[in-house]
Amino acid sequence: MANVNNFVASLQGGxxxxxxxxxxxxALGGGMEFLARSAQIPALTIGEIAVPYRGRQIFVPGDRTYDAWTLTVFNDTGFSIRSRLEGWANQIQNIGAVVDQSGFVYRDAxxxxxxxxxxxxLRxxxxxxVWPTTVDAIDLAWDTNDTIEEYGVTFRFNYMTIIPRTNSSNLRAGAGG
Structure with missing residues (x-):
């Protein structure tokens, strides 16, 4: 029978x-570890393939895909991260350019x-x-006091690797491709 002590014992490290x-x-230079107000551990999905067999469907694992990855960033007075994001977006798709900018698209995070x-x-x-799909607006208002500007950024990425703590008995590091 489950009790509180069993629950606490199962919740390693609190x-x-x-x-x-x-x-x-x-790629965005220093400061991101301090200015990223919130982030996500990226989601991953393994698709399913329905295989018909004698009137039933059997499901087998399909391909791995990744959802978009989002961050919320504090804005400093130098716009340090935002200006780099805007520059990166401009390198990816410069409205006035007729040259291929594809070499500037991908970065790692x-x-x-x-x-x-x-x-x-821990992990x-x-x-x-990684490349940015959206750099959100920064809301401005005369009645906003005691607040630091922040904005969201949505990224896409091609794959990720997961590295657990070395003394962990969890899954070993693996590439997701």
């Missing part, structure tokens, strides 16, 4: 905390789930082939 994370994005005290990494998600 549980992973949603506010203990770090985002690294070398990393999301780390940190321990409760922030001193060690690392390396995202490859």
């Amino acid at each position: 549980g992973a905390r949603a506010n203990q994370f770090r985002v690294s994005f070398p 990393q999301v780390e789930q940190l321990s409760r005290d922030g001193t060690s990494t 690392t998600y390396n995202l490859f082939g």
